[in-house]
Amino acid sequence: MAIPKVMGTEIEYGITVKNDRDFDPISSCVLLVNAYREERAAKILWDYDQENPLADARGFQVDGEKYTPNQQENIARNKTLENGARYYVDHAHPEYSCPEVTNPRDLVIHEKAGERIVEISRREACALLPEGMQMLIHKNNSDHKGNSYGSHENYLMDRRTSFKQIVEHLMPFFVSRQVYAGAGKVGSENRAQRCDYQLSQRADFFETEVALDTMVKRPIINTRDEPHADREKYRRLHVIVGDANMSEYTIWLRQGTTALVLSMIEDGAIGRDLSLRDPVRAIKEVSHDPGLGCTVELQNGKRLTAVQLQAEYLELAKRYATGRQLEPWAAEILQEWERVLSALERDPLELADRIDWIAKRVMIESFMQRKGVDWDSPQVQMLDLQYHDLRPEKGLYYLLERQGQVRRMVTDAEIARAVTEPPEDTRAYFRGHCLKRYGDQVFGVNWDSISFGIGDEPIKRVLMAEPLKGSKAHVADLLLRSKDAAELVKNLRA
C-alpha cells in the first residue's frame, strides 16, 4: 500500500535592489536572510554531513565536489527556524524550505508562511540599505532573460517503487499538469518559440527528460536521491518541474494531485501507457498554448490535449479511490481536480479566481484593453513581474487577494501561526520545539538530524530517520519532561 505522502516545498526567490548600481545578489541574500531575527537561529550550523546531492536515483554516485562551507559562512547562510523550516542562501537566491507536512492544505499554510518570513526580513534588510535603495523580492522563476531559478516540491515515496516506474508514469502527468499548476508568463525565453503568453514560468527551460542536474540542461524529472530519511525505506522525490505559485488553491491542487498520482504509482494503479513521444517538446507546446487546444503525441500514436491527458489520470485516480481508504485530504482533491478539468474544457475564465496563470492573464488583458497596449509593452511585462512581488501593498497577487477576487484556502491566522509554530504531525515538530526549548544547546540541524553541544561533552546527534516520528503525539511529553538538552538526550536513551 502507498505510504503517507509527507511533503514540502523549497522556493528560491528572485532578488534585486533598486537603485543599486553595484547590486550583488549573494551579499544581498546574506543581508536578507540575516535580517530575519529569530535569536536562537543565530548560531546554529546546517549539518552538511547529512547531505548528498550527487547521489542519483538510478543507482549511482556522480563525481563532483560536495559543497561544504566553513563554520562562519555556514552560519551566515543558513537559518533553521522555530517553525521547522530552513531559510538560507542558495547560490544567488534566498530560499525557503518549509517544514515537512502531511497534507496539501498544511503545505499551503507553510509555503505562505515562508512568503511572510521573507517579506519580514526584506523590510528589515531595507532599513539597513543606503537611502534611496530598496530591496525587492519576487516569488517567481525567471527574469524573462533566460535565467531561471526553481521552486521544488518534495514527496516521500516508498523505496520499493522502482524509479523507472516513477519516470514512466509521471512524465505525461508533469507535461500536462501545468494547465492548472502554471503561474503564467508573458513571452518566451531560452530560445523557445515566440509567444505572447504561456502557462508556465519554467517550461521554456526544460531541455532533457531525466537527469541529476538542476542548473544546466534541466530535466523534467530530477534524479537527485537524497531521502533525508531512512534510505532503505524511503526516497524523496525531488520535483523541479513546477512553478512558484501565488494562488493558495493552485498550490493546494498541485500538491494534492501530484501526491495522489505518486500513491497510485506506488500501488501500481496506473495500468495505462500514456507515454509521450517527445516530452521535452510537448511541455513547451502545452505551455505555449493558453487556448488549450493543441494536442501532443503519445508513443502509441494517439494525440491528446493536455486537459485530456489530465482527464486520463483523473479517471484512473477515481477508479483507484473506489473502495480504498485514501488519505483524508484525497477526496476533496479528487472533487476539485474534476471540477477544474471540466471548467478548463468549458471555459478557463471560470477559474480566474483560483488558477494563477488564468488570474494573471485576465488581469493583464483587462489592463491592455484599458490602456490600449499590447503584449510587448514594458508595462505588461511589469504586471507579470509584479504579480509575484512580496510587498503586500505592491504585489498584484496580494491586491487580487485583498479585493476578494481570489479564492482562499487557509486563513491569515493559520499562516501567521505557521511563521513561528511547526506542523504538529511530523518530525518538524521535534525540530522546531528543540530550537524553541534548547536553542542555546543546539549545535547543528539537518532534515533528519539535530545535534546538541552540551557543555564539554562530544556533540550528541539525534537522528530522525522517520519523517512521521517526532510529532507532537510522540514527543510533547518527552520535551515537557526534559528541561534542557542533557536531560533530553538522557531521556531519549532511557
Next chain:
Amino acid sequence: MERHVRLQDHADASLTAWVSMSESQQKQKSGGGSGGESTGSAEGGKKLAKKGEALKEEMDALMDEIDEVLEENAEEFVKNYVQRGGE
C-alpha cells in the same frame, strides 16, 4: 466544513468567474450535472446583466488600484531585472 463556507463567501466576491461560476453552482444544486445549459429566462438574463455590471465595476476598481501601485519606470525596471540562474 468551516472552510467550505469561507470558500463560498469568496466565490461570491470573485471577479471574472462571477457569471459562469454562479451558473455552474446552480447546475450542481439542481443536481443535473451532465451538459446542463444555463437558464434562458428573463429573470436569469436580468441577473446576468446585473452581475456583468458588478463585474465591470470591480474590474474598474482593480485597474484603478493597479494604476496606483504599478512600478513607475516599468521599462527601466524590467530591463534591469536580471537574476542569476539557480537551483
